[in-house]
Amino acid sequence: MHFKTTLAGLLAATMLAGAGSAQAETLRLLTWGSYAPDELIEKFEAEYPDIDVEVTFSNNEEMIAKLRATGGAGFDLAQPSHDRIYAAQLEYDIYKPLDLSKIDTSVMEAKLLDGVKENTTIEGEVYAVPHQWGTSGLMADKTKAPDLKSWADLCNPAYEGKTSMRLKRTILLGTAFSMGEDPFAAYSDLDKYQGILDKVAEKLIECKGNIKAYWKGGDDLSAMMLSGEIVGSETWDSTAYKLFDQNENIVFVPPKEGALAWIDTFALPRKAKADDAAYKWINFVLRPENVTLMSASTGAIAAVKGGQDLLPEDKKAAVNAAFTAEDIDNLKFFANIPPGVEDMEGKTLEKIKAATGG
Amino acid sequence: MMQNKDIKRLSLYLLFAPFALWIILLVILPHIGMVVLSLKEKIAPRVYEYSFANYLEFLHEPIYWNTLLRTGSMSLLVTALALLIGFPIAYYIAKIAGPRSRGGLFLLCLIPLWVSDLIRAFGWILLLRETGVISNFLLWTGLIGEPVEFLYNDVAVIVGLTYTVILFMIVPLVSTLDGMDNAMIEAGYNLGGSGFTVLRRIIIPYAMPGIVAGCIVTFMLTAGSYLTPILLGGKNSSWFTEQIYNQFITRFNWEGGAAFGMLLLFFTSLVIWLGLKLSGQTLANTVAKS
Numbered sequence: 001m002h003f004k005t006t007l008a009g010l011l012a013a014t015m016l017a018g019a020g021s022a023q024a025e026t027l028r029l030l031t032w033g034s035y036a037p038d039e040l041i042e043k044f045e046a047e048y049p050d051i052d053v054e055v056t057f058s059n060n061e062e063m064i065a066k067l068r069a070t071g072g073a074g075f076d077l078a079q080p081s082h083d084r085i086y087a088a089q090l091e092y093d094i095y096k097p098l099d100l101s102k103i104d105t106s107v108m109e110a111k112l113l114d115g116v117k118e119n120t121t122i123e124g125e126v127y128a129v130p131h132q133w134g135t136s137g138l139m140a141d142k143t144k145a146p147d148l149k150s151w152a153d154l155c156n157p158a159y160e161g162k163t164s165m166r167l168k169r170t171i172l173l174g175t176a177f178s179m180g181e182d183p184f185a186a187y188s189d190l191d192k193y194q195g196i197l198d199k200v201a202e203k204l205i206e207c208k209g210n211i212k213a214y215w216k217g218g219d220d221l222s223a224m225m226l227s228g229e230i231v232g233s234e235t236w237d238s239t240a241y242k243l244f245d246q247n248e249n250i251v252f253v254p255p256k257e258g259a260l261a262w263i264d265t266f267a268l269p270r271k272a273k274a275d276d277a278a279y280k281w282i283n284f285v286l287r288p289e290n291v292t293l294m295s296a297s298t299g300a301i302a303a304v305k306g307g308q309d310l311l312p313e314d315k316k317a318a319v320n321a322a323f324t325a326e327d328i329d330n331l332k333f334f335a336n337i338p339p340g341v342e343d344m345e346g347k348t349l350e351k352i353k354a355a356t357g358g
Numbered sequence: 359m360m361q362n363k364d365i366k367r368l369s370l371y372l373l374f375a376p377f378a379l380w381i382i383l384l385v386i387l388p389h390i391g392m393v394v395l396s397l398k399e400k401i402a403p404r405v406y407e408y409s410f411a412n413y414l415e416f417l418h419e420p421i422y423w424n425t426l427l428r429t430g431s432m433s434l435l436v437t438a439l440a441l442l443i444g445f446p447i448a449y450y451i452a453k454i455a456g457p458r459s460r461g462g463l464f465l466l467c468l469i470p471l472w473v474s475d476l477i478r479a480f481g482w483i484l485l486l487r488e489t490g491v492i493s494n495f496l497l498w499t500g501l502i503g504e505p506v507e508f509l510y511n512d513v514a515v516i517v518g519l520t521y522t523v524i525l526f527m528i529v530p531l532v533s534t535l536d537g538m539d540n541a542m543i544e545a546g547y548n549l550g551g552s553g554f555t556v557l558r559r560i561i562i563p564y565a566m567p568g569i570v571a572g573c574i575v576t577f578m579l580t581a582g583s584y585l586t587p588i589l590l591g592g593k594n595s596s597w598f599t600e601q602i603y604n605q606f607i608t609r610f611n612w613e614g615g616a617a618f619g620m621l622l623l624f625f626t627s628l629v630i631w632l633g634l635k636l637s638g639q640t641l642a643n644t645v646a647k648s
Contacts, residue, residue: 061608065606065610090404091404091610092404212507213510213592213593214593216588220483227487229489229507342608343611345608346604346608347609349604349608350421353593353594354421354424354425354596
């Protein structure tokens with residue numbers, strides 16, 4: 001009898017606790033490291049005192065894995081790249097359509113907005129809008145590797161043991177472009193794409209002897225580059241911009257095949273519970289004064305009109321040192337990944353890692 | 359009378375409950391989930407069928423079982439190294455050191471565990487990298503002419519792993535050796551045995567349960583480790599846990615990843631079973647005892 005009363009008491013206590021915390025709304029962000037700087041969160045919470053912001057840092061693959069594990073629960077706003085929405089939605093049903101009337105899309109750069117909409121529309125419903133964009137390409141210490149201009153130059157024997165890359169899909173795509181292929185066009189014919197992947201694997205296995213080590217995150221890449229252990233690498237542009245701050249000889253190099261451009265987006269997880277707070281956050285971070293704060297933290301360019309002019313001064317200098325207008329025209333935007341391609345690419349990457357090439 | 363018995367039974371249940379909950383909720387249920395998941399095969403988006411396809415895939419692809427064998431053999435090497443280095447340390451702590459210094463020495467062995475795996479791996483990176491402490495020191499002494507890269511190879515992985523797991527070898531060894539009567543060693547010498555004979559015929563047989571317990575724990579920890587091999591390993595160093603991560607995260611292939619997880623469990627269990635058979639020990643008198 002005693003036992004039962006205690007249990008009932010406990011239950012009541014938990015329910016009360018649950019009711020108490022439901023009063024203040026919580027916005028649970030699932031985003032990239034540096035995409036939610038403390039300064040912006042404090043500003044947002046000051047403007048909307050009834051919303052608490054909770055942030056989980058992640059990357060594309062882990063965002064999808066986390067949402068898949070719960071069927072789209074546990075977070076209120078996610079920020080996957082534009083090419084990671086269509087197939088993930090078809091396969092795992094983890095997002096819900098956006099209500100575009102609640103987002104101030106008029107401030108967004110029309111070209112990027114249309115591109116993302118086109119990539120993420122399923123049965124007439126739009127699942128994402130753009131937030132920030134940037135590129136993957138090369139970085140080089142221009143005093144030591146002035147001629148590093150193409151993806152293929154990472155395998156140039158002149159830089160033996162002095163280059164690095166991340167063993168992920170970017171280098172597969174870049175290498176394919178450097179071999180004169182168009183991997184994005186081949187997405188519609190997966191047999192043809194497998195053929196390209198096989199050729200790329202062969203080339204990258206041959207190249208292993210030239211690579212010092214595969215980098216795994218921005219930190220080990222930065223350490224290798226700043227210490228001079230490597231002279232060139234495949235990189236995210238934002239990492240290169242950060243290093244440019246510390247050593248002006250280290251610049252981002254858009255490969256002559258075209259830098260690969262990604263757009264990180266806003267998407268609502270299927271079981272999100274704070275849609276209104278999420279829309280408020282989206283509109284908040286797209287305001288010009290907040291865009292500069294965000295870009296200072298991320299190193300990426302906001303997908304708003306004049307986003308490049310809203311970069312903080314140091315980042316603007318780094319971008320201008322890296323890109324000409326021609327390079328911008330030459331950008332290759334990541335194409336939607338159809339179902340099955342991640343598995344094919346993953347297998348190719350495993351093959352390269354396991355090969356004893358160098 | 360009756361009431362007393364009920365209370366006893368209730369307190370027994372209550373004491374047992376945390377253990378039972380832990381085993382059922384955190385060990386048995388997730389493993390059942392993994393087995394079910396590993397037996398599913400993806401036919402089309404959102405369509406799955408039960409089959410052994412994921413296990414067959416492992417058998418058909420040499421990359422996977424080569425990585426598993428590589429992980430297994432390197433883990434055995436790490437276990438052997440930990441035993442070779444750990445045994446003299448444990449013997450010194452248990453038998454030679456005075457009662458006052460013993461605690462201090464034990465503490466010194468424990469201190470590395472106070473920082474996380476990740477920090478320890480970064481420590482090794484700082485020491486071993488081309489522009490790191492060891493390379494610079496050797497340059498300064500003039501032993502080498504230009505910087506040498508010690509990082510990003512299998513030796514670095516083995517050194518890092520041995521360092522991480524050696525404590526789990528030392529602790530069970532110290533506790534078994536501690537219980538050994540010094541008179542047994544004296545008797546061995548009195549009867550004319552050499553130092554080596556005493557070690558081989560008296561100390562090692564006595565310490566066998568501790569040795570086996572330490573080996574099982576270090577082997578399991580090494581084969582299942584993720585951070586150290588990833589961070590210290592080079593461009594050819596694959597570790598089986600990395601394959602599991604790739605299946606789950608990079609390839610979105612949870613079914614394959616679950617199958618790999620079960621295979622790692624079977625494989626390590628098999629190695630331990632073989633080890634117990636060969637050494638003539640049982641789980642009950644080794645791990646359960648220490």
